Amino acid sequence: MPLPDALRAELSDIPMLDDQRVVRMKSRDFFWFSPVLKQSLGDKRADLVIEPRDKADVMRIAAACARHRVPITIRGGGTGNYGQAVPLAGGVVLDMAKLDQMIWQKPGAGRFAAGARMLEIDRTLAPLAHELRFYPSTRQAATIGGFVAGGAAGAGSCTWGQISDPGAVLGVEVVTVEENPRAIELRGRDVLKVMHAYGVNGIITEVEVPLAPLHPWCERIAVFPSLSAAAKFAQNFTECDGIAKKLVTVHDPQVVPYLKRLSAYADSGEAMVIVMASEPQAEAFELLVADHGGRVTFRRSAADAQEAAYGGGTMPPIYEFTWNHTTLHAIRIEPTITYLQLRFPPVTNLELVDWVAKRFENEVLLHLEFQRRFGKVTCSSLPLVRYTTTERLNEIMAELDAKGVAVSNPHTYVLDNAGWKRVDAPQAEFKRLADPFGLMNPGKLKEWRTEAMLATA
Amino acid sequence: MPLPDALRAELSDIPMLDDQRVVRMKSRDFFWFSPVLKQSLGDKRADLVIEPRDKADVMRIAAACARHRVPITIRGGGTGNYGQAVPLAGGVVLDMAKLDQMIWQKPGAGRFAAGARMLEIDRTLAPLAHELRFYPSTRQAATIGGFVAGGAAGAGSCTWGQISDPGAVLGVEVVTVEENPRAIELRGRDVLKVMHAYGVNGIITEVEVPLAPLHPWCERIAVFPSLSAAAKFAQNFTECDGIAKKLVTVHDPQVVPYLKRLSAYADSGEAMVIVMASEPQAEAFELLVADHGGRVTFRRSAADAQEAAYGGGTMPPIYEFTWNHTTLHAIRIEPTITYLQLRFPPVTNLELVDWVAKRFENEVLLHLEFQRRFGKVTCSSLPLVRYTTTERLNEIMAELDAKGVAVSNPHTYVLDNAGWKRVDAPQAEFKRLADPFGLMNPGKLKEWRTEAMLATA
Numbered sequence: 001m002p003l004p005d006a007l008r009a010e011l012s013d014i015p016m017l018d019d020q021r022v023v024r025m026k027s028r029d030f031f032w033f034s035p036v037l038k039q040s041l042g043d044k045r046a047d048l049v050i051e052p053r054d055k056a057d058v059m060r061i062a063a064a065c066a067r068h069r070v071p072i073t074i075r076g077g078g079t080g081n082y083g084q085a086v087p088l089a090g091g092v093v094l095d096m097a098k099l100d101q102m103i104w105q106k107p108g109a110g111r112f113a114a115g116a117r118m119l120e121i122d123r124t125l126a127p128l129a130h131e132l133r134f135y136p137s138t139r140q141a142a143t144i145g146g147f148v149a150g151g152a153a154g155a156g157s158c159t160w161g162q163i164s165d166p167g168a169v170l171g172v173e174v175v176t177v178e179e180n181p182r183a184i185e186l187r188g189r190d191v192l193k194v195m196h197a198y199g200v201n202g203i204i205t206e207v208e209v210p211l212a213p214l215h216p217w218c219e220r221i222a223v224f225p226s227l228s229a230a231a232k233f234a235q236n237f238t239e240c241d242g243i244a245k246k247l248v249t250v251h252d253p254q255v256v257p258y259l260k261r262l263s264a265y266a267d268s269g270e271a272m273v274i275v276m277a278s279e280p281q282a283e284a285f286e287l288l289v290a291d292h293g294g295r296v297t298f299r300r301s302a303a304d305a306q307e308a309a310y311g312g313g314t315m316p317p318i319y320e321f322t323w324n325h326t327t328l329h330a331i332r333i334e335p336t337i338t339y340l341q342l343r344f345p346p347v348t349n350l351e352l353v354d355w356v357a358k359r360f361e362n363e364v365l366l367h368l369e370f371q372r373r374f375g376k377v378t379c380s381s382l383p384l385v386r387y388t389t390t391e392r393l394n395e396i397m398a399e400l401d402a403k404g405v406a407v408s409n410p411h412t413y414v415l416d417n418a419g420w421k422r423v424d425a426p427q428a429e430f431k432r433l434a435d436p437f438g439l440m441n442p443g444k445l446k447e448w449r450t451e452a453m454l455a456t457a
Numbered sequence: 458m459p460l461p462d463a464l465r466a467e468l469s470d471i472p473m474l475d476d477q478r479v480v481r482m483k484s485r486d487f488f489w490f491s492p493v494l495k496q497s498l499g500d501k502r503a504d505l506v507i508e509p510r511d512k513a514d515v516m517r518i519a520a521a522c523a524r525h526r527v528p529i530t531i532r533g534g535g536t537g538n539y540g541q542a543v544p545l546a547g548g549v550v551l552d553m554a555k556l557d558q559m560i561w562q563k564p565g566a567g568r569f570a571a572g573a574r575m576l577e578i579d580r581t582l583a584p585l586a587h588e589l590r591f592y593p594s595t596r597q598a599a600t601i602g603g604f605v606a607g608g609a610a611g612a613g614s615c616t617w618g619q620i621s622d623p624g625a626v627l628g629v630e631v632v633t634v635e636e637n638p639r640a641i642e643l644r645g646r647d648v649l650k651v652m653h654a655y656g657v658n659g660i661i662t663e664v665e666v667p668l669a670p671l672h673p674w675c676e677r678i679a680v681f682p683s684l685s686a687a688a689k690f691a692q693n694f695t696e697c698d699g700i701a702k703k704l705v706t707v708h709d710p711q712v713v714p715y716l717k718r719l720s721a722y723a724d725s726g727e728a729m730v731i732v733m734a735s736e737p738q739a740e741a742f743e744l745l746v747a748d749h750g751g752r753v754t755f756r757r758s759a760a761d762a763q764e765a766a767y768g769g770g771t772m773p774p775i776y777e778f779t780w781n782h783t784t785l786h787a788i789r790i791e792p793t794i795t796y797l798q799l800r801f802p803p804v805t806n807l808e809l810v811d812w813v814a815k816r817f818e819n820e821v822l823l824h825l826e827f828q829r830r831f832g833k834v835t836c837s838s839l840p841l842v843r844y845t846t847t848e849r850l851n852e853i854m855a856e857l858d859a860k861g862v863a864v865s866n867p868h869t870y871v872l873d874n875a876g877w878k879r880v881d882a883p884q885a886e887f888k889r890l891a892d893p894f895g896l897m898n899p900g901k902l903k904e905w906r907t908e909a910m911l912a913t914a
Contacts, residue, residue, distance in 0.1 A: 107586075107673045107759075108701070109737035129564075129586040129670060133699075161698030167741030168699035188740050210701065210737050213586060213670025216564045239832025241618030242590075242625035244565070244667065280566035280667050283645050284624030302564075375696025375834045 003047040003091070004068045011064055014057050015098075017049035026075060026093050031083040033327050034338055035387055036411040041083045046073060046093040053098050055175070055183065055205050062181040062203060065092060065439055072177060073441040074199035076146020077117065079138035081324060083413035084150045084198040088443030094203065096145055103206060105130065109170060111208040114145025119309060126306070130211040133160040133168070137325035139309070139317075145204040148172060148195055153380070155247045155276065155319045157371035158238050160212070164195055165374075169209055174202035176434045184434070193430040198415050200444050201427060202434030216302035217246045218279040219318040220286075221262065223270040224294040227252045230271035231353050231368060231379070233292040237275070238370040238377045243285060244278035248370040249322040252357065255365050255384060258330040258337075259321050265297040274318055276305070323382060326367050330384050338387045340364070340397065343406040346376035352405055353379070362386065364396060415444045460504040460548070461525045468521055471514050472555075474506035483532060483550050488540040490784050491795055492844055493868040498540045503530060503550040510555050512632070512640065512662050519638040519660060522549060522896055529634060530898040531656035533603020534574065536595035538781060540870035541607045541655040545900030551660065553602055560663060562587065566627060568665040571602025576766060583763070587668040590617045590625070594782035596766070596774075602661040605629060605652055610837070612704040612733065612776045614828035615695050617669070621652055622831075626666055631659035633891045641891070650887035655872050657901050658884060659891030673759035674703045675736040676775040677743075678719065680727040681751040684709045687728035688810050688825060688836070690749040694732070695827040695834045700742060701735035705827035706779040709814065712822050712841060715787035715794075716778050722754040731775055733762070780839060783824050787841050795844045797821070797854065800863040803833035809862055810836070819843065821853060872901045 008016070017023060027045035031037040052058045065072045071091030078085050087093055096115030102124050103111040110130065112121055118135045121144060125131050134156035136142050142151070148169060153162050163169060171187040174194055183205065186193055194202055224230040230250045238248050251272040257263050259272075266272045273294070277285050279302040286296055300308070300318070309317040321329065327339040344352050357366055363386050368379040387393065390411075397407045431440075465473070474480060484502040488494040509515045522529045528548030535542050544550055553572030559581050560568040567587065569578055575592045578601060582588050591613035593599050599608070605626060610619050620626060628644040631651055640662065643650055651659055681687040687707045695705050708729040714720050716729075723729045730751070734742050736759040743753055757765070757775070766774040778786065784796040801809050814823055820843050825836040844850065847868075854864045888897075 106737075107671065108735045159698070165699035166697050166745060167738040170737060170740070188744055210699075210735060212701075213672060214564065215670060240623050241616070241829040241832060242620075242622035242667075244669075278565045278667060280563075280627060281624040283627070287645055288623060372698040375698060377832045 003070060007064050007068045007070055008048070011050065011061060014053065014061065015051040017051065023047070023049055023093070026078070026095060027085075027087055029078045029080040029083060029085040030328075031081060031086060031413065033081050033324070033331065034411045035336075036390055036393070037083055037413055041086050041413055044086045044088055045090070046087040047090050049093045049095050051095045051098050055099070058094070058099070058175050058203055058205055059181045059183070061092070061094060062175055062177045063179055066177050066179045066181070066437055069437060069439065071439050071442055074149070074203055076115065076143035076149065077138065077141040079136065079142045079146065080150045080198075082198075082410055086413065087441060088413070089441070091439075096143060099205065105211070108210055108213075109208065110211050111171075111206060112144050113206055114204045115143050118142050118144055118147065123310065125211065126214060129214045131214045132156070133210065133212045134163060135319075137319050137323040139319065144207045144209070148207050149197060149199045149204055152196060153369070153371060154323055156212070157369065158245050158248045159372065161372045161374070164192065167210060169195065169207065171208040172204050173206035174434060175205050176202055177439050178436060193427055197427050198441070198444060200415065200435065200440040201431035215244050215246070215278040217276040217305060218282055218302045219298070219300040219305045220275045220277065220282065220296055221265045221298035221318070222273045222275070222289045222294045222296045223266045224273065224292065225270065227271045227357055227366060228350075228354055229293060230273050231350055233289065233294060234273055234368065234370045234379070235350055235377060236292070237285065237288055238372070240284070240288070243281045246276040247274065247319055247322060249274040250368040250370070250379070251326070252366045254362070255326065255330070255367050258333050258384070259326070260329065260333070261315060262321050274322055276318065322367075323369060327382060327384060336387050338385050338393070339382050339410065340385055341408040341410050342381040342383060342400060343408070344379050344381070345404060345406070346373060346378040348404070349378045352403065355403065356400065356405065359399075360396065413444065414446045460527060464521050464525045464527055465505070468507065468518060471510065471518065472508040474508065480504070480506055480550070483535070483552060484542075484544055486535045486537040486540060486542040487785075488538060488543060488870065490538050490781070490788065491868045492793075493847055493850070494540055494870055498543050498870055501543045501545055502547070503544040504547050506550045506552050508552045508555050512556070515551070515556070515632050515660055515662055516638045516640070518549070518551060519632055519634045520636055523634050523636045523638070523894055526894060526896065528896050528899055531606070531660055533572065533600035533606065534595065534598040536593065536599045536603065537607045537655075539655075539867055543870065544898060545870070546898070548896075553600060556662065562668070565667055565670070566665065567668050568628075568663060569601050570663055571661045572600050575599050575601055575604065580767065582668065583671060586671045588671045589613070590667065590669045591620060592776075594776050594780040596776065601664045601666070605664050606654060606656045606661055609653060610826070610828060611780055613669070614826065615702050615705045616829065618829045618831070621649065624667060626652065626664065628665035629661050630663035631891060632662050633659055634896050635893060650884055654884050655898075655901060657872065657892065657897040658888035672701050672703070672735040674733040674762060675739050675759045676755070676757040676762045677732045677734065677739065677753055678722045678755035678775070679730045679732070679746040679751045679753045680723045681730065681749065682727065684728045684814055684823060685807075685811055686750060687730050688807055690746065690751060691730055691825065691827045691836070692807055692834060693749070694742065694745055695829070697741070697745070700738045703733035704731065704776055704779060706731040707825040707827070707836070708783070709823045711819070712783065712787070712824050715790050715841070716783070717786065717790070718772060719778050731779055733775065779824075780826060784839060784841060793844050795842050795850070796839050796867065797842055797857075798865040798867050799838040799840060799857060800865070801836050801838070802861060802863070803830060803835040805861070806835045809860065812860065813857065813862065816856075817853065870901065871903045
């Protein structure tokens with residue numbers, strides 16, 4: 001269905017991108033990490049990209065889409081991995097990049113326009129001695145609105161837990177896709193109505209979060225004789241309440257060679273631990289490394305690490321070798337590689353890590369992200385998988401799940417199967433209110449019916 | 458043994474206090490919380506109080522005491538509870554109060570002279586957006602050196618753990634009591650050589666600690682129908698990694714009436730939870746209170762709470778109704794009351810709390826301090842005890858210990874029985890080096906023999 005000319009005409013003063021190459025690019029995210037999604041999403045694209053300059057623009061675009069019944073897909077940094085930003089039914093992509101202001105900041109909290117990039121937020125906050133508590137490894141491109149809509153954890157989770165934890169997001173403003181759009185403020189627990197909903201139930205325009213007062217985060221790499229030894233160290237280190245830390249990642253010896261730039265910092269067969277810790281406490285980290293039979297092979301000061309994050313120097317910031325950036329590095333070297341999303345339960349996590357490593361040797365290559373979950377330290381993982389077939393992938397997931405390792409399937413674009421309903425909030429009810437015509441990326445929700453659809457069903 | 462005149466003469470330019478009332482006062486701490494210690498320490502006193510103005514003074518005093526073989530007892534704020542500051546064999550009390558400078562501060566760390574009071578340190582740090590991670594409820598009077606020598610935890614422990622945890626103290630400078638005193642820097646794990654050693658193995662002159670970037674801590678009181686319900690809330694709240702917090706205290710309904718100023722904030726029979734949380738996250742706290750069937754009865758903003766800590770207003774800072782200040786309030790009302798020191802193991806702590814409350818009903822009145830210990834949330838307690846006899850007190854401690862509740866006996870001034878050796882470090886070896894003549898408060902260590910004593914034994 002071609003886009004109605006009237007819609008273009010009504011919004012003609014708002015910046016639009018029509019060039020087909022650009023539209024294609026802005027219709028994609030990192031879904032191609034998955035061979036399954038690559039097949040199903042490879043040819044999906046919008047008809048037009050619109051770039052609102054402010055909230056008034058957002059409301060005009062929402063109104064026009066509602067009136068003309070044009071599908072609308074919200075785009076943050078486009079760093080998602082499940083096709084969150086891929087329009088399944090064409091229409092408009094709403095690129096939030098120009099809504100990037102800091103609205104206010106005070107001790108312990110700040111409010112930002114949804115399109116603000118997380119690295120830029122931190123650059124603004126640094127002179128105020130504050131920072132975001134969390135960021136994904138895609139900090140440079142990811143937006144705060146996109147992170148709330150499609151993220152879950154990241155650097156910072158070893159201290160602060162998950163973004164769905166109580167108090168982790170203070171408020172969001174959401175614009176409805178109606179003929180007369182409303183801006184709705186969701187606060188406290190109501191934030192969960194739109195969290196991890198992939199932007200299909202309202203347009204997030206502002207995000208208010210608690211901020212962390214800034215620590216000087218230095219970077220360290222330590223190596224250990226085995227994955228098991230590295231994981232044990234990482235568990236104990238993360239449990240050191242007295243050492244302020246931002247990141248604790250463990251790479252299996254088989255993962256290290258894929259991290260080209262880092263492979264020089266480990267001998268063959270060694271497991272690697274990547275850490276960002278408060279600089280004055282680096283000594284305590286190093287003592288613990290020695291206790292666990294490891295050795296420190298890389299050290300970068302907090303000042304140099306910050307410089308690297310801002311684009312200075314040749315060695316990227318170390319968090320770009322963690323979380324799902326790992327998959328990116330691996331795919332560049334071995335294009336058939338894909339990944340999974342695992343969550344290990346606390347207490348038995350190290351045991352299960354050993355089990356997975358052994359059971360799926362050479363097929364599932366673990367890297368672990370240590371984090372706090374509800375007051376306990378455990379790890380999650382986005383392991384690399386040497387992909388053969390979809391059937392085998394499903395087999396692996398089923399076996400992991402049966403063993404008690406929680407799997408979130410990243411090989412589906414259908415929200416019902418993955419993110420949706422994992423959050424304990426009436427997301428569907430909120431969608432009825434925020435998107436009464438079912439225009440927000442239709443197709444993402446398999447089970448979704450609008451009121452109108454229900455009436456005629 | 459009277460003090461040698463030569464010692465006074467040699468040090469005559471250094472401020473001294475000779476007035477017998479003052480000397481008596483400066484020879485005491487809060488040991489009188491214990492009816493047992495009251496008996497054994499009530500008449501102990503020094504012959505002279507000396508107030509060094511700087512490190513050079515400290516070294517001259519140490520040299521003079523060594524040369525003349527005069528006992529020396531180090532005094533911080535005098536807020537200890539086991540007679541740490543009580544000279545058992547007379548001699549000199551070294552009052553560290555005048556060594557109170559901030560030596561330096563940088564992001565995430567600071568170094569202070571040992572006599573600096575913790576409240577004053579925080580007052581200096583606040584404009585720099587930093588604060589001490591921990592303070593005892595005696596923050597106003599306690600010194601940083603005294604806290605390292607005699608403290609263990611306090612407000613801040615719900616986030617940062619214990620001061621003996623890895624990385625919690627970065628360095629200390631210690632002056633030896635020798636004819637030619639040396640200033641020794643202990644760093645990293647070596648800090649443990651003097652930690653919790655009650656100042657008997659060297660004179661701590663400087664302390665370097667990691668600092669916490671400052672949060673705006675607001676104060677809240679919530680009440681619950683029972684101790685059990687309040688403890689369950691406190692456990693869950695402390696496990697909320699996403700809510701920045703400084704203090705989580707639970708008072709049994711029987712304790713509340715002793716906290717005169719706070720008793721208006723609870724109905725009879727209600728248990729009380731006292732919290733300091735980052736102000737922007739107070740809403741998340743209140744939601745959780747409601748979930749647990751509690752209600753919030755007191756709210757004070759971070760600005761007003763800070764003002765109260767600095768002595769403004771009529772309502773004291775809320776942390777002065779927690780930790781061992783609780784005992785102080787209770788003794789004022791019921792002078793026969795004393796206390797114990799308990800540590801509940803993680804996982805089973807709530808179960809054991811219920812057991813203690815029931816087993817020693819009306820005799821051991823629990824208040825709980827929630828804290829992180831090695832990555833897990835649990836609680837410790839300084840319960841009020843309705844004292845009858847020393848035998849009964851020992852009986853209670855033995856029964857608690859047998860049940861798996863760790864008891865530190867606060868009713869002994871002998872370091873061997875309490876603090877000493879609880880720290881995993883060669884403290885005795887370090888004492889031989891730092892105090893070769895055994896002059897540092899002789900009597901505190903029952904099993905201690907100097908080289909000379911050993912040679913003639």
